[in-house]
Amino acid sequence: MFDITKIVRPNILNLEPYSSARDEFEGSEGIFMDANENPFGDLNRYPDPLQKAVKQKLSDVKGIPVENIFLGNGSDEIIDLCFRVFCEPAKDKALTFVPTYGMYEVSATINNVELEKIPLNEKFQINTEDITLNLLDPLVKVIFICSPNNPTGNCIKAVEFIIKNFGGIVVVDEAYIDFADAESLSKKLDIYPNLIVLQTLSKAWGLAAARVGIAFAGTAVIKYLNKVKPPYNISTLNQSAALYALQETSKFELQRNIILQEKSKLLAELESLDFVIKIYPSDTNFFLIVVKDADAIYNKLISSKIIIRNRNKIVKNCLRITIGTPAENEALLAELKNITL
Template identity: 40%
Template sequence: MSWIQSMLRPHLRSFTPYASARRSMSGGSIWLNANESPFGRAYSVSTADLNRYPDFQNQALNQAYADYAGVQLKQVMSHRGSDESIELLIRTFCEPGRDQILICPPTYGMYAISAAINHNETITIPLQQKNWQLDLAGIEAALADPNNSVKVVFICNPSNPLGNQLRQQDIERVVALCAGKALVVVDEAYIEFVDAPATTTMARYLDQYDNLVVMRTLSKAFGLAGIRVGFTLANQAIVDALLPVLAPYPLPDVSVQIARQALTLDERLVTRQNTIEIVAEREALLIALPTFPWVRSVVPSVTNFILLQVENANALMQHCQDAGILLRNQSAQLGLSDCVRITVGSPEENERLLEVLASFSSAA
């Protein structure tokens, strides 16, 4: 062991980082591996004030998102994507080496990664594989176990990497079970792709539950993954607890400028139009994908991606990569043997994808 290794915190000496889409794969001409929007658009920014530090919390941006999400300004905090929210929630509420988070895999990998970095154990209560819904009995038992000290429960809804929607009454049940003991964080990165998101989001219940947190992002439906803007929605007491832990200047000024433009009514209409097109493309793929003989099953999706189980995920990944198409292998996730996640691309990208998949089918 080198002296640098010996200086590391012991629990990080064999730490495995999150394998992001850009970190784990490169090259290709069609990127369908990161759940990004296929639609980009141009924004104008001013560089006149780049010699100055940006706002700690830009009130105009936060108000614009509060209006969009249907919440109050005091219930909004902006920061660098949802990943920073995950980290902040764990660092603020979980004592290293003592408290735990609870997750329901298969789910987004950064919950457990952020907990591990902060030296917090992750308790896993897998989704029920018969319907990919929450195991309420398992969650209740874990919360009631006197040996556990769960402080934060992360629920991804709509689910990533599955793409399905969890039952709202089940999420409310978890919030009730955690009342006075733990936060329940609902990750709604893909909420814009569901039917009637305004009547589906848990943000409607922020005034009702003081332990509820909702995470949002501009990276998916808004097509702004490159500016790294996310939001934490919660009651004021939670926001006030998080703010002292947040970095002094969390968002660059250019990111704030673009985000504010994206949240204007005209730009929101463009986002909505793009979302409708993505959903239409998703539905077409959901019809086409099961027709390939090597597809074992396809998970119904309400997001901008589709998860399918195939006969040989590694072979399919290599076949597509050789054709310049990058997909995401999810086989390492609990219960997802030989599963591949496909981001819904543009009509042209999806057409090319199906051509490549058809050639794999004929060779299988």
């Protein structure tokens, strides 16, 4: 049986969280003289600290109970909270599989937690037979798995094997799941009490500027994330933006379909370029491609004010290309077709 109290840091177990004025009185009507706010203005009141309206709408859209939802100031805040809740600095460890999203390492370093980095194989998958000892290490408290993975673009196949065979917390970062055919693991929270699934409104929902990250997890995990988070971590403006976007599901579907159609077109065109050596399979809104000279191509595109991501230092001679609008994709292709190496 999974016992979260054996994973949570002792000081967090005993923490008495800050109680804000809006925690102590939840009503929306009355004369508010409790929070030292300016009584004048349209944005003079503190936001809902638990983002109840946004969570209810997310619950309706995603089919996940409200009590299993946590919202962060982007997924990056939730990643940081996972280190702060579960990993004792200078003692415990976390683990991830590389290449992957760079914030796992940044947050580990900030929190003074050793991050073990296990290389993915040539297909960017996890060799499960090579990680048995890592899963049994009592100092490893959290495992981060990005699936679909960034920057490789593929879904990771061994995720459930790791969840079943690891005694700590497994964080599955599904930032790009809305573009994939795979089913979200958020549907299996009742099976896996040690699972945290991250999603975001930054990608398919088009709200990168609003910084609304989502964690789906069991109620025991949600309790500790709420304990540690800042009281007002998501502004009223960003909560309003999230609510508006989640109500526009037809717009979400339309834009996602356009992106996926453009992805197919762009793939076909990229395959015809003589300097493109390989295009890795992608379950996301981007491609990772191997080219003859990544630095040269990147710099030539920069000179034309077309910005892609140079991943040469992470995966040799690789570029990451995000799907743009039809016009942006045409502009990219026109510039690529003029490049000679």
